[in-house]
Amino acid sequence: MKQEEQCCQQRVGKSYYEVIFLNTNNLILxxxxxxxxxxxxxxxxxxxxxxxxxxxxxxxxxxxxxxxLQIIKERYPFDQQHEIDVxxxxxxxxxxxxxxxxxxxxxxxxxVIAILNDLTPEVDNRVLIESEMMCHVQEKxxxxxxxxxxxxxxxxxxxxxxxxxxxxxxxxxxxxxxGILEQKLCGEELEYLTDGEGMQILNGLFNSLVEGExxxxxxxxHYSNGHQFPIAVTVTRVDFRKRKFWPIIVRDxxxxxxxxxxxxxxxxxxxxMNVTLSNVLKSIEKDRREREQQVKNKVKQxxxxxxxxxxxxxxxxxxxxxxxxxxxxxxxxxxxxESRLDAGLLKLTGTEIAICRVIQAGRSGKxxxxxxxxxFETLQTHRKNIRKKLGLRGRKVNLQAYLAGKNCDV
Amino acid sequence: MWDLEYxxxxxxxGFAGLATALEAHEGGATVIVLEKMHAPGGNSSISGGLVAxxxxxxxxxxxxxxxxxxxxxxxxxxxxxxxxxxxxxIVAEQSTDALRWTIEKxxxxxxxxxxxxxGHSVARTYNxxxxxxxxxxxxxxQACRKNNIQIRMKAMLSEIVRKPNGRVEGVVIKDxxxxxxxxxxxxxxxxxxxxxxxATGGYSRDIAFRTIQNPIxxxxxxxxxxxxxxxxxxxxxxxxxxxxxxxxxxxxxxWASSDEAGFGVGSMFSMLAGFPYGILVDxxxxxxxxxxxxxxxxxxxxxxxxxxxxxxxxxxSGVRFAxxxxxxxxxGVVRQYETIEQLAIENNIKLDNLLVTIExxxxxxxxxxxxxxxxxxxxxxQAIETPPFYAxxxxxxxxxxxxxxxxxxxxxxxxxxxxxPIPGLFAxxxxxxxxxxxxxxxxxxxxxxxVFGRIAGRNAANEPF
Ligand SMILES: Cc1cc2nc3c(=O)[nH]c(=O)nc-3n(C[C@H](O)[C@H](O)[C@H](O)COP(=O)(O)OP(=O)(O)OC[C@H]3O[C@@H](n4cnc5c(N)ncnc54)[C@H](O)[C@@H]3O)c2cc1C
Numbered sequence: 091m092k093q094e095e096q097c098c099q100q101r102v103g104k105s106y107y108e109v110i111f112l113n114t115n116n117l118i119l120x121x122x123x124x125x126x127x128x129x130x131x132x133x134x135x136x137x138x139x140x141x142x143x144x145x146x147x148x149x150x151x152x153x154x155x156x157x158x159l160q161i162i163k164e165r166y167p168f169d170q171q172h173e174i175d176v177x178x179x180x181x182x183x184x185x186x187x188x189x190x191x192x193x194x195x196x197x198x199x200x201x202v203i204a205i206l207n208d209l210t211p212e213v214d215n216r217v218l219i220e221s222e223m224m225c226h227v228q229e230k231x232x233x234x235x236x237x238x239x240x241x242x243x244x245x246x247x248x249x250x251x252x253x254x255x256x257x258x259x260x261x262x263x264x265x266x267x268x269g270i271l272e273q274k275l276c277g278e279e280l281e282y283l284t285d286g287e288g289m290q291i292l293n294g295l296f297n298s299l300v301e302g303e304x305x306x307x308x309x310x311x312h313y314s315n316g317h318q319f320p321i322a323v324t325v326t327r328v329d330f331r332k333r334k335f336w337p338i339i340v341r342d343x344x345x346x347x348x349x350x351x352x353x354x355x356x357x358x359x360x361x362x363m364n365v366t367l368s369n370v371l372k373s374i375e376k377d378r379r380e381r382e383q384q385v386k387n388k389v390k391q392x393x394x395x396x397x398x399x400x401x402x403x404x405x406x407x408x409x410x411x412x413x414x415x416x417x418x419x420x421x422x423x424x425x426x427x428e429s430r431l432d433a434g435l436l437k438l439t440g441t442e443i444a445i446c447r448v449i450q451a452g453r454s455g456k457x458x459x460x461x462x463x464x465x466f467e468t469l470q471t472h473r474k475n476i477r478k479k480l481g482l483r484g485r486k487v488n489l490q491a492y493l494a495g496k497n498c499d500v
Numbered sequence: 501m502w503d504l505e506y507x508x509x510x511x512x513x514g515f516a517g518l519a520t521a522l523e524a525h526e527g528g529a530t531v532i533v534l535e536k537m538h539a540p541g542g543n544s545s546i547s548g549g550l551v552a553x554x555x556x557x558x559x560x561x562x563x564x565x566x567x568x569x570x571x572x573x574x575x576x577x578x579x580x581x582x583x584x585x586x587x588x589x590i591v592a593e594q595s596t597d598a599l600r601w602t603i604e605k606x607x608x609x610x611x612x613x614x615x616x617x618x619g620h621s622v623a624r625t626y627n628x629x630x631x632x633x634x635x636x637x638x639x640x641x642q643a644c645r646k647n648n649i650q651i652r653m654k655a656m657l658s659e660i661v662r663k664p665n666g667r668v669e670g671v672v673i674k675d676x677x678x679x680x681x682x683x684x685x686x687x688x689x690x691x692x693x694x695x696x697x698x699a700t701g702g703y704s705r706d707i708a709f710r711t712i713q714n715p716i717x718x719x720x721x722x723x724x725x726x727x728x729x730x731x732x733x734x735x736x737x738x739x740x741x742x743x744x745x746x747x748x749x750x751x752x753x754x755w756a757s758s759d760e761a762g763f764g765v766g767s768m769f770s771m772l773a774g775f776p777y778g779i780l781v782d783x784x785x786x787x788x789x790x791x792x793x794x795x796x797x798x799x800x801x802x803x804x805x806x807x808x809x810x811x812x813x814x815x816x817s818g819v820r821f822a823x824x825x826x827x828x829x830x831x832g833v834v835r836q837y838e839t840i841e842q843l844a845i846e847n848n849i850k851l852d853n854l855l856v857t858i859e860x861x862x863x864x865x866x867x868x869x870x871x872x873x874x875x876x877x878x879x880x881x882q883a884i885e886t887p888p889f890y891a892x893x894x895x896x897x898x899x900x901x902x903x904x905x906x907x908x909x910x911x912x913x914x915x916x917x918x919x920x921p922i923p924g925l926f927a928x929x930x931x932x933x934x935x936x937x938x939x940x941x942x943x944x945x946x947x948x949x950x951v952f953g954r955i956a957g958r959n960a961a962n963e964p965f
Pocket of ligand 1: 511513550657658700701702724726728730899931942945947
């Protein structure tokens with residue numbers, strides 16, 4: 091029974107066909123290309139009085155006069171009914187036997203499936219059974235092929251690990267990630283591919299996952315030359331014939347990690363930039379107010395009194411002195427910066443100046459809109475006006491380039 | 501003209517290639533290793549890690565008398581004297597040196613016992629602690645990393661560039677090659693200022709090439725090798741005038757299991773337990789038919805004759821050294837039985853005959869000599885009588901190419917017309933021929949690869965340019 095279970099292990103999943111295989115009253119023997127039985131159903135075991143069947147020669151078991159499958163095939167052509175006489179113990183039984191080619195499964199390509207039935211049963215459902223068994227075999231071959239294709243062709247590494255933490259299958263991507271040929275990777279202990287901590291994490295996942303569940307983790311991978319690198323693993327669990335297996339999808343995330351670090355750095359930098367920019371905007375506003383205040387003060391303290399005095403007197407000489415004084419005071423109103431100012435820039439409004447500063451700092455239109463809370467159309471109008479005032483209209487001069495050397499501290 | 505430039509360009513990342521690279525680096529050369537597969541190591545990394553060394557430290561410890569001459573003699577016997585004597589001498593004389601190099605320089609760990617393999621007259625075979633060639637390949641790869649020796653993967657040699665003046669100046673590779681697609685990869689020209697070393701291994705998996713050499717070895721016969729064991733490297737050398745030698749000598753391994761693909765885990769079981777401590781019988785007769793410790797060729801010929809169903813049988817005392825036993829049992833490659841009767845029934849062996857066979861073999865064991873096939877019986881050999889009993893079903897698989905390009909004692913490849921060395925071209929490992937003659941002894945390939953890899957590396961680094 092143990093051996094029977096073992097050979098059945100190769101089958102994927104439990105299907106309708108399997109139920110038939112297990113419960114039919116027909117004897118079903120699946121025979122490998124070497125003429126040796128690789129699978130037999132419970133009924134066959136029963137009829138053969140629980141003798142071992144798997145591993146025995148098909149020909150010998152049924153007294154077919156040859157163990158060579160080729161010869162048996164010639165003698166008992168496919169898809170015909172053959173009557174055979176089999177001695178079991180002291181008894182001689184007569185069976186109807188039907189032999190069909192076994193398709194699909196690569197190591198059984200040339201094998202056959204034999205369905206025998208006792209000539210006594212009331213209902214002859216051989217045809218039914220046979221066609222369904224063929225479907226089973228084909229379905230399985232198909233499924234195997236599909237799984238195989240998926241396994242081989244996905245872009246990520248896949249490792250299939252069993253309860254002993256042994257790698258029982260690996261695809262070429264996994265082989266490339268760890269620098270170990272598939273032939274070597276299969277049969278290798280999983281612990282070779284990671285460090286103690288990684289193994290602990292994996293063991294944790296293995297122990298906690300229920301069938302069909304999925305978990306991810308990032309651990310350290312080991313290349314065959316000792317190089318260590320970050321890997322992302324997605325672990326699932328499948329149960330198969332009372333044994334657990336864990337398919338692990340592996341991705342080398344060295345590049346992703348490097349990219350993440352770079353991205354973090356970039357984000358930090360741009361955050362800093364934003365802070366600086368809003369500070370700039372704030373200081374512009376503050377400057378503006380201070381200057382206004384200064385001008386107000388000057389106008390109040392010197393300009394207005396001078397004007398009053400000038401209007402009060404009729405003395406031409408005094409008037410002219412005051413006129414000069416006022417002119418002087420007017421110049422002083424802007425003193426301290428006017429010398430360095432671009433004549434054109436002086437024509438700009440406060441908003442326009444602010445925009446110039448942000449343009450100078452290299453911000454994009456979209457960023458300016460966000461920072462200054464402007465609609466894009468509004469910004470475009472401002473830009474147009476700025477260009478006009480600076481005499482750039484119609485000239486092929488980029489505003490940022492023009493402003494580059496200028497003092498915008500108006 | 502050239503995209504990249506190095507002093508020494510090594511092609512192939514197995515034992516031979518990596519030994520070459522490490523020695524050439526040691527000799528002061530800049531080195532690159534080219535490997536066509538997506539992972540390094542070739543057959544070397546999947547091999548059994550069995551290493552023959554004559555007059556080794558362990559032999560001395562165990563009181564086993566051996567010498568390079570005796571190893572050479574064993575090699576000639578298996579090789580039917582088709583071996584080139586001068587090359588054999590070098591391998592035998594430097595075998596213990598090469599072993600020491602792996603221990604002292606690379607830190608390779610070996611089991612503290614020796615094995616006797618078929619065709620060897622004494623126990624002289626070391627085995628890595630993990631019973632695999634990866635036990636040597638990993639430390640080699642680590643050493644390459646430490647020394648910044650680049651191993652370029654998916655880089656397939658497609659042409660060796662030989663100038664009209666006769667000198668080899670570099671190689672053309674397909675970079676980004678995806679085995680086995682002939683169309684993949686883009687050409688890249690790599691100059692070798694001092695030398696190109698060919699270490700591309702054998703061609704056991706090149707069905708087209710091997711069936712041309714020996715039509716019997718068609719696609720129906722499996723192989724123990726990795727899929728990349730194909731002939732392009734060898735062919736590139738032949739194209740520029742290298743001398744081919746004994747290409748039809750292709751060895752099959754007698755110890756591989758019919759219940760798994762390739763070398764698997766069963767081969768080591770047969771090598772370490774089934775053959776030395778058990779018997780090989782034909783399931784159809786229940787009788788032995790060959791000396792289980794004869795050379796591989798003799799065993800394989802006997803197995804293939806009369807289409808035998810070969811099964812190796814041993815008992816619990818015989819599996820003492822079978823390091824892969826648990827994996828074999830787990831995969832159903834080796835089966836365990838409580839009685840010989842049970843073993844006979846399940847393997848379809850005629851019980852009466854098998855009992856007679858075992859009884860007679862046990863008598864040979866107690867007599868100390870094999871009455872039937874002259875198998876050398878080891879001192880610690882015990883009768884097959886202690887349950888549980890073990891059986892493994894065997895089928896020969898294509899394993900090793902004795903043939904290849906001809907080299908001289910300095911590891912230089914010889915020109916087919918002049919019989920002189922081709923300046924700037926060296927070769928080492930399984931891609932070379934002539935060392936093992938008609939049949940290679942087990943565990944001598946690794947020794948050969950290490951010895952000639954090191955020679956080629958040293959000489960290539962010193963080649964004037
Ligand atoms: C399963 C197995 C077990 C073995 N066990 C043992 C053992 O225990 N003891 C022992 O002594 N011997 C053993 N051998 C034999 C021995 O392992 C090999 O002969 C030896 O490893 C060859 O080494 P190498 O460096 O010459 O070639 P390899 O190790 O095969 O390396 C050659 C490399 O070159 C690459 N290559 C090929 N063509 C090109 C190209 N055109 N361009 C770029 N790269 C290329 C290949 O992909 C490969 O990686 C075993 C062999 C096998 C297959």
